[in-house]
Amino acid sequence: MGVTGEGPEDREPRAEPAGEGLVLQRLREQFGDALRDVRVSHHEITILLGVQDLVRVCRYLKDDADLAFDFLSSVTGVDRLRLPENSPRFEVVYHLYSIQFKRRVRLKVRVHEGEAVPSVIGVWESANWHEREIFDLFGVPFEGHPDLRRILMPDDWEGHPLRKDYPVEASPKWWEEEPA
Amino acid sequence: MTVARTMTLNMGPQHPSTHGVLRLVLELDGEVVVRCEPHIGYLHTGIEKGLENKRYQQGIPLTDRLDYLAPLSNNLAYVLAIEKALGIEPPERAQTIRVLLTELTRIKSHLVWLGTHAMDVGAMSVFLYCFREREQILDMYEAVSGQRLMSSYFRVGGLLADLPPGFEGKVQAFLTTFPARVAEYEALLTQNPLWRQRTVGIGTIRAADAVALGVSGPALRACGVAYDVRKTHPYCGYERYQFEVPIGKVGDVYERYIIRIAEMRQSHRIAIQALQRLAPGPINVADPKLIPPPKQLLKTSMEALIHHFKLYSEGFTVPAGEVYQTIESPKGELGVYLVSDGSNRPYRVHYRAPSFVNLQALPRMVEGRLVADVIAVIGSLDIVLGEIDR
Numbered sequence: 001m002g003v004t005g006e007g008p009e010d011r012e013p014r015a016e017p018a019g020e021g022l023v024l025q026r027l028r029e030q031f032g033d034a035l036r037d038v039r040v041s042h043h044e045i046t047i048l049l050g051v052q053d054l055v056r057v058c059r060y061l062k063d064d065a066d067l068a069f070d071f072l073s074s075v076t077g078v079d080r081l082r083l084p085e086n087s088p089r090f091e092v093v094y095h096l097y098s099i100q101f102k103r104r105v106r107l108k109v110r111v112h113e114g115e116a117v118p119s120v121i122g123v124w125e126s127a128n129w130h131e132r133e134i135f136d137l138f139g140v141p142f143e144g145h146p147d148l149r150r151i152l153m154p155d156d157w158e159g160h161p162l163r164k165d166y167p168v169e170a171s172p173k174w175w176e177e178e179p180a
Numbered sequence: 181m182t183v184a185r186t187m188t189l190n191m192g193p194q195h196p197s198t199h200g201v202l203r204l205v206l207e208l209d210g211e212v213v214v215r216c217e218p219h220i221g222y223l224h225t226g227i228e229k230g231l232e233n234k235r236y237q238q239g240i241p242l243t244d245r246l247d248y249l250a251p252l253s254n255n256l257a258y259v260l261a262i263e264k265a266l267g268i269e270p271p272e273r274a275q276t277i278r279v280l281l282t283e284l285t286r287i288k289s290h291l292v293w294l295g296t297h298a299m300d301v302g303a304m305s306v307f308l309y310c311f312r313e314r315e316q317i318l319d320m321y322e323a324v325s326g327q328r329l330m331s332s333y334f335r336v337g338g339l340l341a342d343l344p345p346g347f348e349g350k351v352q353a354f355l356t357t358f359p360a361r362v363a364e365y366e367a368l369l370t371q372n373p374l375w376r377q378r379t380v381g382i383g384t385i386r387a388a389d390a391v392a393l394g395v396s397g398p399a400l401r402a403c404g405v406a407y408d409v410r411k412t413h414p415y416c417g418y419e420r421y422q423f424e425v426p427i428g429k430v431g432d433v434y435e436r437y438i439i440r441i442a443e444m445r446q447s448h449r450i451a452i453q454a455l456q457r458l459a460p461g462p463i464n465v466a467d468p469k470l471i472p473p474p475k476q477l478l479k480t481s482m483e484a485l486i487h488h489f490k491l492y493s494e495g496f497t498v499p500a501g502e503v504y505q506t507i508e509s510p511k512g513e514l515g516v517y518l519v520s521d522g523s524n525r526p527y528r529v530h531y532r533a534p535s536f537v538n539l540q541a542l543p544r545m546v547e548g549r550l551v552a553d554v555i556a557v558i559g560s561l562d563i564v565l566g567e568i569d570r
Contacts, residue, residue: 073504130537162229168230
């Protein structure tokens with residue numbers, strides 16, 4: 001067993017804006033037009049991609065030695081139904097982290113109802129359950145997912161609870177229909 | 181006629197060593213696990229949906245119920261995310277109290293883990309020792325918030341209330357005795373041949389696999405990856421505290437035990453520093469739109485009455501946008517993704533629950549090993565189903 005980072009003095013510096021700049025610079029060089037929208041707020045980079053570019057951008061971010069986004073923090077969904085601008089309706093949000101460079105980046109893709117998002121399991125194994133959760137709670141399918149089924153709700157549940165048009169207090173139909 | 185070689189065994193959801201309502205479907209060849217498939221969702225309570233329908237301040241008690249062994253860590257991640265979106269920073273004293281209490285929370289969470297994990301593996305008495313100390317920390321929770329478990333003590337912009345008189349003395353008394361207590365736990369387990377037989381070399385995972393599977397917290401650090409949010413992205417002023425991040429090499433059940441024991445010592449060290457830093461001062465930001473006015477002012481000040489009324493009927497609004505805030509919870513990287521549409525309720529809140537992601541690595545750790553090892557490995561992952569199922 002060893003220790004690391006004794007005391008605050010030899011703590012490595014936090015990710016500088018220069019580091020954030022590097023991520024954007026590299027992505028612009030490599031993908032250019034594929035980046036549909038780039039925003040930096042609260043020192044967080046957000047990049048909106050088209051679904052067709054998602055997997056190759058992810059693979060690049062993970063494999064490039066200067067970026068090395070090896071850790072997929074989380075994948076989640078947002079139903080944009082009640083936002084002022086709401087088409088396409090669903091947004092899938094990826095939070096990537098580089099353990100080596102201590103940097104974060106957020107990727108997003110937007111899809112219409114029923115449209116599939118390519119799975120990123122091939123890039124990060126941990127995407128498996130995250131994608132199942134989005135499929136379960138938002139009803140967004142993932143193309144190429146080896147085991148796409150509900151994860152939190154019962155298998156025969158109807159509807160997707162985190163959609164904005166799903167009522168907060170729905171009648172528990174599922175329980176009433178259970179045979180006595 | 182063909183004879184089936186394997187047998188399917190349902191472990192859980194009502195099994196004491198699955199730590200809540202985890203269900204594992206195990207395919208066994210004799211006593212060897214061929215395949216392990218976790219089934220979750222038995223504790224799904226729709227907390228993320230609930231948060232969308234509550235005003236920001238009202239959501240805090242819901243977050244307690246995620247990882248119910250470390251309620252203050254969940255509170256902290258939520259209020260930090262909102263504070264980040266609002267662009268405010270609470271005063272020094274509030275930050276120090278937050279650090280002090282979340283480190284005590286880490287100790288408390290690790291104590292439940294150690295007690296239950298040891299009991300699963302067959303060492304009954306450790307549980308009794310751990311719960312003795314946990315009781316003292318619950319008393320501190322009660323002293324600050326009136327609640328022993330779901331304390332909801334942190335608020336956007338500061339704290340529910342200042343520390344009660346005599347609180348520092350109580351913490352000091354606990355911190356004085358605690359190192360000897362940790363030595364007691366270690367005396368029971370660390371060199372115990374039975375404990376070592378059940379844990380050394382069990383549930384090993386390589387660092388590369390752990391990173392690919394998104395494992396964080398003590399389970400990742402046991403494989404030798406020094407990822408601790410308190411060091412990499414300090415919050416609440418963690419950069420000003422002296423502490424080490426213990427890391428391991430092999431990443432087996434035994435090392436996860438060693439790491440968490442070492443973390444309890446480091447938390448103790450941080451708590452002592454926090455206690456020394458504690459200086460008098462305000463505990464809330466000076467913004468009447470966020471913090472309710474003192475009760476006695478309501479009788480004399482019209483303005484205070486208006487602020488009070490607005491705050492409890494409408495709450496406050498958060499500028500439209502999105503933030504992702506991470507903290508190091510006792511279980512690992514706890515992240516809150518908050519989307520605001522500019523109203524007084526969050527548009528979307530996602531909790532990146534460390535237990536949810538860590539549990540995904542379980543099949544990798546147990547397949548090819550004995551059924552009895554599954555129990556030891558689940559214990560060593562320190563999962564809480566409250567935050568897995570949300």
